[in-house]
Amino acid sequence: MDAGIDTITVTMTVGTADAQDSRVDPDREIVENARIGNTDAFETLVLRHQSHIVNYAAAVMRDSNDAEDVAQQTFLRAYRALAQFRGESTFKTWLYRIATNVALTHLNRRGRETRMRSHSLDDDTSSLKTSEIASQGIDAETNVVLRDTIDRALATLPNELRIAVILRDVSGLDYKEIADVTGAPIGTVESRIFRGRQRLRPLLRPPTTPQSRNEAKDDV
Template sequence: MKDIQEQQWVEAAQSGDQAAFESLVHLYEKRVLALTGRMCRNPEDAAEAAQEAFLAAWQGLASFRGESSFSTWLYRLASNACVDLLRREGRRRAAAGPSLNDEELNLDVADPAPSPQEAAERRELRQQIETGLQSLSPEHRQVLILREMHQLSYDEIAQVLQLDIGTVKSRISRGRKQLRNFLLCSGNFSVPAASKEAGREG
């Protein structure tokens, strides 16, 4: 039912119905802000990128043909807005969520009841992840955020960013390796015993 309502709003908005577009904004604004917030880190930049994404969506609705879902298309606009903003202002910063939830990095920080020492260690790890992400290019940070924080599949990321899947996998692999190396050098990450297998894409 939700998908039907969304499609009706999209079709109405394409015909110039501003109220229908506002309904789409309300439906997706939190998710878009979550994405831009992690890409930009600075709340003002995140809000600006989100605003640019919704403006681009309104202006580009006439050319939206539904080849991908509306949400995928909107993610693409938001992600591109973030990269454009970062490039314009020369900012190479990023924000990490509660964890990367990445089996390759072997980061397990999701225990619901940590001890004070464990909580302090996790805060330090998150800070190190954030610092490590700062060193990545916007393109590498972009794919890691979509993959690890928003849990998009490789195919979905390829659609969002309009890249071939080989490029997506390559960027994710390189980004993970760079981040892992940073954590190794900072002393906040130890290589598991089966690390020889970690380089393989699953």
């Protein structure tokens, strides 16, 4: 595991005001109001970002109760540390940085990472049911199976790869934002996402069947 991923701090320390992302933070005005003690403004920030943070935490923790706990702690820490937010990133990426720190603390304390990574790939892939996903339309039931498939596959990755992939492919952050969240250089972020996707690909690919092999021959 790359150094630094388990010791993400609450305050943003990467970059300077001159080097910060050129995009305007859509939360800037609300954050400024919250910083001077406007609790309604902070509640607005919570409502705006809560579902995204909960979904991110759920993907990392693989447990809805843990996800809710991580989200609550994230916003509590953000509220307490709001005066330390210097605007070197967007408020959104700052929240994801706190959420990542909280989630990693939970994983390390409970030893969940060790248990997840001790699963054999055969145990995980035996219940992925990718053939069922491939043969059905994406209805509500199939979508549940698909989500479970992805969650199980993600659980086989080490933390630094799993978090990078989740931030990109589940939360939709760009590489610069992920670099801000994790404190890693963009090149490292790109490498983690590439390696994570490479490891996930065989787990998410439908199994080869005699019929599919025959169809492949016919296409040649």
